Amino acid sequence: MSEAENVEPLRRPGGRAAKVREAVHRAVLEAVEEHGVDKVGIPDISRRAGVRDSSIYRRWGTRENLVLDVMLSASERTLPLPDTGSLRGDLTIFATTLIAYLDTPLGAGLARALAFIADSEHSAQARNTFWEARYEANQAIVTRAVERGELPADTETRTVIETLIAPIHFRHLLTREPMDERFVDQHVIRVIRALQSDPADRATVHDSSDSSSMNR
Secondary structure, three states, X not given: OOHHHHOOOOOOOOHHHHHHHHHHHHHHHHHHHHHOHHHOOHHHHHHHHOOOHHHHHHHHOOHHHHHHHHHHHHHHXXXXXXXXXXXXXXXXXXXXXXXXXXXXXXXXXXXXXXXXXXXXXXXHHHHHHHHHHHHHHOHHHHHHHHHOOOOOOOOOHHHHHHHHHHHHHHHHHHHOOOOOHHHHHHHHHHXXXXXXXXXXXXXXXXXXXXXXXXXX
């Protein structure tokens, strides 16, 4: 046996844990692609990943925690940050990409998991970490729009993202209405108008309309 073969390879701390996590994540994504999120089971994941059931339960606790962790991690890599040179262009790309993503097994599975998986300490932490990361990642969209004068300086990224994606998730999960190019274009215009309007002006208009209706 050569000297090189006698050398024990150096292992970074957490190296095996990282490999196990990677194998399990890959197995879950394969299962979701083949059968959908509702059919994912720990025994199947254990077989695909070559990892014991007990190791999976010890790390993730429940099937639901595992599924949510995997899909949140995968989604962070799937939804890129647009940079078209305009707020309308960025939001259009963002909305179009999200709609297409929700039509994939992974995207549909994530939406169902976020909506229907019961809260646990692990799942709540995973979800909160995911959304905070998404808000932070998309901060550049808002920053650039403010610098171009397209949005007020005090615009919050969270408000922009929630205003944009809420109707999309509503249609995907509840009404199942189509979301074509016309829908995206009209929706983005409405979002931008809402973000650009002054809350004080909206309140004044609202108060005036109320007063007018009372005087009739």
